[in-house]
Amino acid sequence: MNSSRYNPGLKKSSLVQKENYRGLLSVMPVVLMELAACGYPIAVAIGRSFTNWDGLYKNDFIGLTNYIKILTGSEFRLLLRNSFVLLLSIPIQVFIGLVLAVILYEKIKGWKLFRMVYYLPSIISAVTVGYLFKILFSYTGPVNRILSLFLGSSFAFEWLGNGMTALLIILFCIVWSNIGWQVLIFFGGLSSIDTSVLESAMIDGAGWWQRLFHIILPILVRTIEYSFIMSMIYIFSGIFPLIETITRGGPGYETTTIDYMIYTKAFTNSRYGEACALAVILLIIILAITKLQMSAANKIADWEG
Structure with a gap:
């Protein structure tokens, strides 16, 4: 049977x-x-990564030597610092992108035009964006000219000659060029929200910021998680064109990131074994941070539920 x-x-x-x-x-x-x-x-x-490969013939096994050399070197700590400073751009661009997406979702006057304007920087090539910011913040560029015009020539500053200001300029460049992508992601997430939920909140007297923090944010937890993860991967592995065009990692290694150092070790110094070891370390860092972000998003979602 x-x-x-x-x-x-x-x-x-x-x-x-x-x-x-x-x-x-x-x-x-x-x-x-x-x-x-x-x-x-x-x-x-x-x-x-376990060899001293030079890209051609030399390929002797040396065990963990490359990893020990990288992890105990002072430059690696500087690379980590630079990468983690640039990670600060993620909450900035996520917050601005979410606010702009909500504004566009409410269909303000001319919202279709604004949607196109916000997304425009995302379709410009990273090399073009990098050269644009390099020109803007050069010593004879428009920013210093405006400062000299209103405050005097003594206020002109070598923005790209100072490590911290150069790093902040790259951070600003990342935020500006990625706002449109963030707006697009959150606009798509907002489209899945039942309009009656927001209308009921408005009838009950909830203000704009209250609706944002108490209704929209909890619903878009997964969208925010996706945005954070993709932005983090971009910061660690996708900003090479910006670094190359704006500062080339200088002054010194003050704006050099891990992915840019991989390029330098491999194609400038022909130390391909070290470059591979650094790439493996970068992969581990990305996987670890991704896991932490997903765990945090799951806890937030469970708490909201």
Whole structure:
């Protein structure tokens, strides 16, 4: 006797398993392509990180020497400091992007035009944005000219010659160029909110900021989590064009980030083994921070629930 005919739970379980298998098979081609495109290079980099590879012939196994040299060196702490300073741009751009998205969601006058204006910096190439900021903040650039005009020539400042101000300029550049992307992400998240929820809150007397912090933010926890994770990955691995065009990592290593140092070690100093080791360390940092962010988002979502 077929027991599944008289056991709806068992039949439902088998249907769920079939759906899971179908889902797995549907994504398998993409997974295999990702493994071929990303998994193999990562495996090679891990292997090369234990050698003194020069990119050509020299490829002697040296164990953990590259990792010890990197982690005990003073420059690595400076690279971490620079990267974590630039991470401060994430809450700034997320907050501004969320506020602008809510304003556009409420369809203020000319909201379609503003949506295009906010997104425009996101479609300009990073190299163009970098050169734009380099020109703006050069010693003879528009910023110093305006300061000299209103405050006197003594207020002209070498913005890119000072490590901290140069780093802050890069941070400002990151925020400006990514606001449009943040607005787009949050505008999509807001579109999934039932308008009756916000209308009920308005009828009950909730102000604009109250609706933002007590209604919109809890609903968009997952969207905010996605925004933080993608922005963090971008900060650690995607700002090379900005560093190269604005400061080239200078003065000294004051604005050099981990991804820029990987490029320097590999293609300037031909120390490919160290570059691979630094890339592996960067991968571990990104995975660790991503895990922390996902855990924090899960706790917030559970608390709100």
